[in-house]
Amino acid sequence: GAGVSQSPRYKVAKRGQDVALRCDPISGHVSLFWYQQALGQGPEFLTYFQNEAQLDKSGLPSDRFFAERPEGSVSTLKIQRTQQEDSAVYLCASSFSTYQDSSYEQYFGPGTRLTVT
Amino acid sequence: SQKIEQNSEALNIQEGKTATLTCNYTNYSPAYLQWYRQDPGRGPVFLLLIRENEKEKRKERLKVTFDTTLKQSLFHITASQPADSATYLCAPANAGNNRKLIWGLGTSLAVNP
Numbered sequence: 001g002a003g004v005s006q007s008p009r010y011k012v013a014k015r016g017q018d019v020a021l022r023c024d025p026i027s028g029h030v031s032l033f034w035y036q037q038a039l040g041q042g043p044e045f046l047t048y049f050q051n052e053a054q055l056d057k058s059g060l061p062s063d064r065f066f067a068e069r070p071e072g073s074v075s076t077l078k079i080q081r082t083q084q085e086d087s088a089v090y091l092c093a094s095s096f097s098t099y100q101d102s103s104y105e106q107y108f109g110p111g112t113r114l115t116v117t
Numbered sequence: 118s119q120k121i122e123q124n125s126e127a128l129n130i131q132e133g134k135t136a137t138l139t140c141n142y143t144n145y146s147p148a149y150l151q152w153y154r155q156d157p158g159r160g161p162v163f164l165l166l167i168r169e170n171e172k173e174k175r176k177e178r179l180k181v182t183f184d185t186t187l188k189q190s191l192f193h194i195t196a197s198q199p200a201d202s203a204t205y206l207c208a209p210a211n212a213g214n215n216r217k218l219i220w221g222l223g224t225s226l227a228v229n230p
Contacts, residue, residue: 004160031216033216033218035220040222041222042121042206042221042222043161043206043218043220045217045219045220056217059217091160093160093161095216104149104166104210105166106151106161106163106218107163108159108161109160110158110159111158111160
């Protein structure tokens with residue numbers, strides 16, 4: 001079956017522009033995660049959804065970052081007034097797990113590479 | 118704050134040997150720990166999960182250990198192959214409703230033919 005897909009794969013934005021990054025999780029997966037990965041670093045947690053509920057947004061670096069998952073499937077990460085330090089790969093992952101079961105593994109998309117010039 | 122440390126240096130080994138990667142964590146008591154593989158330009162791929170009450174887990178040529186006293190996990194690849202060359206990431210996590218992962222920086226492994 002289809003895995004996690006993300007679009008666009010590459011995005012170049014001028015400083016100050018708004019961007020929207022899309023994630024299509026695996027069908028039926030309850031949990032959805034966004035991570036930010038800088039070059040040579042491990043992923044950094046941004047936010048977590050369980051269905052449409054955003055349960056944790058503690059990793060969002062500023063109020064310029066906003067994520068939503070209105071119908072509990074597709075998610076969008078929006079970055080307003082982009083800055084150069086926002087340049088990174090943005091990874092989306094989905095998981096079947098809820099707190100009631102033991103399927104913990106996360107399935108990642110290929111990422112969106114954002115470059116802010 | 119929670120801190121995850123993996124081998125900082127890249128690991129170069131000869132094909133056929135066993136690769137051993139280390140993951141140490143501080144200020145943290147994870148309920149389980151996952152290992153992922155990441156190739157350039159791709160997202161991480163899940164390999165193995167080990168729970169706090171398990172000492173060791175195996176899957177084909179992979180073996181993971183979890184020592185909650187030492188706060189350390191070791192990841193072994195036996196009979197390594199050039200195709201095993203990648204970055205390997207460890208990610209401890211808490212039990213409960215929030216399944217977010219806290220990641221190490223990763224260890225780059227190169228298996229030379």
